[in-house]
Amino acid sequence: MTVSRPAVPARPPRLARKERIKQQAAAETPALQMGELSELLGYSLKRAQLRIFEDFLRCVAPLQLTPAQFSVLLLVDRNPGRNQTEIASTLGILRPNFVAMLDSLESRDLCARIRSTSDRRSHILVLTDKGRAVLARAKKLVAAKHEARLNELLGSANRAALLAMLAKIANEF
């Protein structure tokens, strides 16, 4: 049986960050020296991440999904029978912050919380039919627009190497 709680209106994600910053400095004096900044991995990493998220939002805009929401749908779909704590912790989301996120997804009828019969404390997460459909469409959009453009920019071998290094940093650093 589905556990329902007061509906929380879904909020559309915002995008287009860089354009607004650009317009700040319209007619610029000679470009600034970046100095050691361009050698700082953290700096480039954050800039690249912002870009990627921006593009992700654009590509998946018709479905109104943020990267975080997409990752939740993916993980829930791939791991049936798991509860909130398990899904949240593998995504690096703190349990309290995961509640509102699920409320949002549930209010849009993309996923549902089901009371576990074996442990009545926990809520098992499942995708609804609509959730599965949206996830499928999102995957296609991401693959066709987002990742494809990345492959074009980097080349698929480089892209794979990049991914491997990022995973290494995330896991072994």
Added chain:
Amino acid sequence: MTVSRPAVPARPPRLARKERIKQQAAAETPALQMGELSELLGYSLKRAQLRIFEDFLRCVAPLQLTPAQFSVLLLVDRNPGRNQTEIASTLGILRPNFVAMLDSLESRDLCARIRSTSDRRSHILVLTDKGRAVLARAKKLVAAKHEARLNELLGSANRAALLAMLAKIANEF
């Protein structure tokens, strides 16, 4: 002449994010399937970025500098005579948000705002002696602890390739 305004107390950055999330799921059931998540560049990118920032904070903790503050000091040092708008916009910081940041740095006597004689609207940014000293120490700490460990993990050739790809994404994507 230095423009001084009501001092804002400097706030120490927080760190150690991952540990707290780990403790959520202590004794785990079989690991979850990440599915397409590990193929999503944005996901790995963000995870890696969080790791890198965490380590950066740790390495530079004795100086109480966040990555953003460090980047401001670097940029101001490398570009004398620039005003707030120029520094902020090249760092992707919106002018209103840059005010508090400068207040903090100024209250710690790391940098100063100087009224431009040619344009009395703008504040020219300069590092104080203490600011230069702190920046120098920070650079050494970052190079010795942070970047060195990264080189060890990836190898310097790979690290350079990674940096190049990230810059490409940030600039050409």
Added chain:
DNA sequence: GGCATTTGGTATGGTGGATAACAATTATCA
């Protein structure tokens, strides 16, 4: 001289992230 623009700043709201505390439930173990 009158107008738009620029600059630094304030106020404010949104959003993500983090902690403390709590009730209900389950696990542990004397």
Added chain:
DNA sequence: TGATAATTGTTATCCACCATACCAAATGCC
């Protein structure tokens, strides 16, 4: 068995970051 500890989902709350609208002072532009 029964008392105590741990876990789960949740609320409330705080802080940091990001974004917008607006403002006064100063400047640029006819």
